[in-house]
Amino acid sequence: MVVGFWYVALISQPVPSYSFIEACMGRFLPFLFIAYMLYLYGGKTAIPPPTHMLERFALYWFPAWFFVHMNYLTFIFPDEDITGGEQVVTDDGGIAVVQPPVSWNPLAITLMVAACSIALFLLYKLFRAIWRSGRTLPYLTGYISALAVLILFAVAVSSQYFVHLHHYQLGMAIWPITAFSMGPAAFAQSIMAGLYIQGVARWGFGSTFTYTGYRPKTPDFVGNITISNETTDGALVEWPAANYTIAPVYSVVVNTIEMCRVTDTQCRISGLLPGLSYHVCVRNVVEGYEGSCEGNQRFNTTAAPDL
Incomplete structure (x- = not known):
């Protein structure tokens, strides 16, 4: 678990904080106690002894x-625009939000079927x-309560x-x-350990209940995104500069995953899968507040060449 924690914090998904060490260490000690x-x-x-x-x-x-590595699953599963859809101008001059169709790919369907089958098998065994x-009654009493x-x-x-x-x-x-000495229980615990890590x-240790009374002013979303130079694993994303007194940082998001934060007005994204459709948006980040991802654009990576 210790190796997994620092792998995520340092390599897989580094903590986006101005005080990286403080953020990581503040999570690590409670993480160790709960893991124990x-x-x-x-x-x-x-x-069981393997x-x-x-x-x-x-x-x-x-x-x-x-x-x-579950953060990478959004590159495989349907690229549904869960950030609000694409804004279009209606005939009467108004603004409407259009939800694009969900795009399923064979790999996502295969993983979904396999995951459901494994989950049902594990639940049956447990x-x-x-x-x-x-111990059925104590378990039911505890969970229902x-x-x-x-x-x-x-x-x-x-x-x-x-x-x-x-x-x-x-x-x-x-x-x-x-908590049973058998293979399916060990397999299920490994999954739960991965989720926890x-x-x-x-x-971090986010709360189950999030207060909605405080609504900080969020920056405007970035529109007029241009996507070019598509390759098998990425594309070049460009956008106009924002007009703020304080220079913003731009957050480039692909399928809800932040790919980069830059002060420039362009970013080369990479590491995607060939021949798939992706959503990309650019958010303004001003004084710690992130804008919305309303100006989405869809693009396709080029297919891998036949060997």
Whole structure:
């Protein structure tokens, strides 16, 4: 877990903070404490002695590191514009937001089917183990009580807060039902560990309830984005300079993933997959406040040459 934390924080998804060391260390110590608690209460129970290196890889290494890299999944799954759609001018001179169609690709469909099949199999094995252990009632009581408290609190503060379940919280919530000494439990725990590592290392310990009363003034969105020089793994993105008293930083986002932050008015994005469609937008970042991604553009990477 320690290696995974610093891999995400330093290489995979560095923390975008003016005080990088402070942000990372502020997360790392609580991260270690919770990781130790997870090991004591369920982790060491679900680790059967592996008989072969391939078994260790399949049960522990692969699922954990796959979800440590879950930020890359948005490059594969449908490039639906979840940032508000594309603005177009209507016949009467108004502005309308048009949602582009969802573009599925064969790899995304294959991964989705495989993930659902694995999830159903793991749930069957875990629920069967809970039933055989005779602890069904305590598990049901605990989860139903926690869910009831969450729902009641969410309803009580719904006018000022909205609920956001972070994936590190999902990993911690599912962890207790995996405390059984068998392969499926170890596999499920590896997935939960990957969610916990990636979530905390990149996003920190975000709250389940986010206050909506404070609305800072956000910068205007960047329009008139130009995309050129498309290749198999990227393209050149250009945009007009923003008119602010304080020079803004520009954040280039592809399929909800920030690819770069620059002070120039262009950025070369790379590392994409060939022959796929992507959304790109540019946000103004002024005095720490990020603008919206309303001026989206769609582009296609060129197909890989046939060998």
